[in-house]
Amino acid sequence: MPLLIVKSPRKMQTLSDSLRSDGKIIGLVPTMGSLHGGHLKLVEIALRKADIVVVSIFVNPAQFGPNEDFRKYPRSLKKDCLKLGAVGANVVFNPSMSAIYPEGFDTYIDPGRTGEILEGARRPGHFRGVATICAKLFNIVKPHFAVFGQKDGQQLAVIRKIARELDFDLEIVKAPIVRTEGGVAMSSRHAYLSASDLKKAEVIKQSLDLAASLIKKGARNAGAIEKQMRSLILSVPDVKIDYISFNRWDDLKELIRLSGEVMISVVVVIAGVRLLDNKIIKI
Structure with missing residues (x-):
């Protein structure tokens, strides 16, 4: 199937319900876009396990601090979709800010101590934002599994924790770090x-x-x-x-x-x- 771009959370849920009813295995690769080889490797891993691979592209303001680079974060949806189509992804879920965080939104997931140390100590509230957006994506996309790279090791640990402790019915797949020829973890x-x-x-x-x-x-x-x-x-x-x-x-x-x-x-x-x-x- 050609690459399908879905903007509405409700339409994404409806699509996922239909795919599940047909017995399809859905894999999710959550991203903030500006895709590089590391992201595409996650998609390739998902394609080996799933009938349908959904890649979310959403720059999540809830995981950026007040002095961080939310507005400067690179955005390249058209280029990203070309890359995803070339590797065989099936669906891009690209919601608007208001669709994810409507006016008055104030419900967040606190991942506890695991999100307060290391990166969490330097970026207060970061993993609250990560945990919240991932929980929303799990509920919207309804995947059988989601793929996260080991490069963001603490993030992976936080997501495994909330999936386990909040009883999300999906597998969290750890993908190996993808590196440049010189060994730098891709970012x-x-x-x-x-x-x-x-x-x-x-x-x-x-x-x-x-x-x-x-x-x-x-x-x-x-x-x-x-x-x-x-x-x-x-x-x-x-x-x-x-x-x-x-x-x-x-x-x-x-x-x-x-x-x-x-x-x-x-x-x-x-x-x-x-x-x-x-x-x-x-x-």
């Missing part, structure tokens, strides 16, 4: 960076690989591993570290001594742009 924010900035960003993945190597050799003290990661990252000019964190996957309890399944998160700032990456390691 729409790369549009703000020069080629030399992206080259500097390669040190993020290198620091995660260093941590993995140290753990493989028997290192278990998070502070000692972080010290070596910091030394490597700061050897690159104009790269600032926001934080490095070691957390249990997937309740995100902070770890001092590493054991079990661990998510190592690194956030740096290059040319004023925050770049996130992580690695999940079983010990």
